[in-house]
Amino acid sequence: MGTFRAYRTEEINGEFVNSIKNIDKSVLDSDEVVIKVAYSGINYKDYLSSRGNKGITRNYPHTPGVDVSGVVISDKTNLFNVGDEVVVMGNDLGMNHDGGFAEYISVPAAWVLAKIDKFTLQETMQIGTSGFTAALGIKKMLQSGLKPSDGAIVVSGATGGVGVWGVQMLSKLGFEVWAMTGKSEVIPMLEALGAKRVLSREEIMAPIEKPLLRPKWAGALDTVGGETLSSLLKQTSKSGSVATCGNVGGMELPITVLPFILNGINLLGINAADTPMEIRKEVWALLGDIAEPSKVTAFCKEIALEQVDEALNQMSKSGHIGRFTIKID
Ligand SMILES: NC(=O)c1ccc[n+]([C@@H]2O[C@H](COP(=O)([O-])OP(=O)(O)OC[C@H]3O[C@@H](n4cnc5c(N)ncnc54)[C@H](OP(=O)(O)O)[C@@H]3O)[C@@H](O)[C@H]2O)c1
Missing domain, CATH: 3.40.50.720 (NAD(P)-binding Rossmann-like Domain)
Structure with missing residues (x-):
């Protein structure tokens, strides 16, 4: 079945250690929709999760990443078709459910939203x-x-x-x-x-x-x-x-x-993570009307999975500007 790469946080003798690991793809069977992650983005919650904040993430090892845009690989519920471009944000993704700092995620169908046509997968995560x-x-x-x-x-x-x-x-x-x-x-x-x-x-x-x-x-x-x-x-x-x-x-x-x-x-x-799906759709419709990724590009820095740890450190010091997006190859 093979493996996929993920930025993992492990608790070792009371210390929280982060590294890129190869994860067995069989873990993806545990949930309804499997998504190949195209982009993720870094949020302050990811910093807290990766540094062992148990108010955010109770159990480790864990993959942080509360934001994902990507493509559906399989769906046990048949709500989505293979190849659909989707977005998953909030709910428990990246908190008590393995998140988007990985090549694949597996999530409940109720967390998955069809990406709006107005934005590319990359722009969707610049917004995030x-x-x-x-x-x-x-x-x-x-x-x-x-x-x-x-x-x-x-x-x-x-x-x-x-x-x-x-x-x-x-x-x-x-x-x-x-x-x-x-x-x-x-x-x-x-x-x-x-x-x-x-x-x-x-x-x-x-x-x-x-x-x-x-x-x-x-x-x-x-x-x-x-x-x-x-x-x-x-x-x-x-x-x-x-x-x-x-x-x-x-x-x-x-x-x-x-x-x-x-x-x-x-x-x-404002509580974005727990926004009901109907309101999420309304907010994405508003974003479609007023968000202009081309104007915000100067505030978005694209990084690779290998650079996530360094970006999380910058975020902790508030020295960064704007938003880090992660391109998952
Ligand atoms: N409730 C929700 O649903 C929700 C969703 C997303 C984020 N959040 C929260 O919203 C906050 C902002 O998120 P973010 O992603 O924009 O974080 P961010 O990228 O880290 O930006 C926070 C900004 O606040 C300013 N700042 C930092 N420390 C400060 C201080 N001590 N006093 C005054 N200003 C300070 C800095 O901007 P300047 O240098 O320009 O002043 C910094 O860039 C975080 O607390 C995050 O957890 C909540």
Whole structure:
């Protein structure tokens, strides 16, 4: 039956060790749909899984990788045809189910979505969970009634995977986007992506003791959490909306109820991994309308399976920009 290559995390004497292994193809029989992986992408969850975070992955050895685009090899349920181009993201892929840092995956049919025609397999993974999460946040912001004439929208962590897609897609929708970043050297790149202003992290931060400040923007797509999210909420104008997905800046939310009960701010929580299939289809339809991979290419770096470990290390230090995609040969 042969073997396939996978980036594996093993727990050896309490240490977590990563290497490329040859896995027996018989393991692929365990689930419904077998997919030959064309591309995967790197997300922060993959870093945590590969470094032994048991909140993400309970048992090792394990193959991380929460994102996959690829081609169906077989399907026990007959929902998909051999050769169909598909995408699998989130659910438990790469967490407690072997993930996409491999030549093949085997998954429940309920996790598999036909790739939309608008994007290639490569573009689908340039978008990946990052672009999907940004689009889910934008969908919720639009549903809350936010519109371009309401004022500026801040995107925090703007050079991160979610941030770059947020900047591009909100700009495409006609919003005035203010990109918040800790990297001054990328200002021209963020402007080329559509940002009207680029703000330093310090320019956003509000004094912790102040419950409210003068409103400066109509909403935000926040990928940072912690004091950044609290500062964004305190300076959002009445009835504005802030979508939150991340915690790279902290888990705590130091804030009073005043932005909510005096200004009527909507705090919109985003959970991409558990998005029901019907909503996933709607989000991909929105991505088809507003995501422009050609504009985000400068923020996407394509790597091989052998370079995954180095990319995960860069991600841990937030020194990277944009998104790593993995081309699986
Ligand atoms: N809820 C969900 O469904 C979901 C889905 C996807 C991702 N996420 C989460 O969303 C967050 C962002 O994901 P990502 O893939 O965009 O990550 P990423 O590529 O690592 O980007 C995060 C960005 O945040 C900024 N940043 C890092 N540390 C910071 C700090 N201490 N204070 C302020 N800003 C900081 C940096 O951008 P600048 O240098 O430009 O400031 C960094 O590039 C992560 O927490 C991730 O786990 C959640």
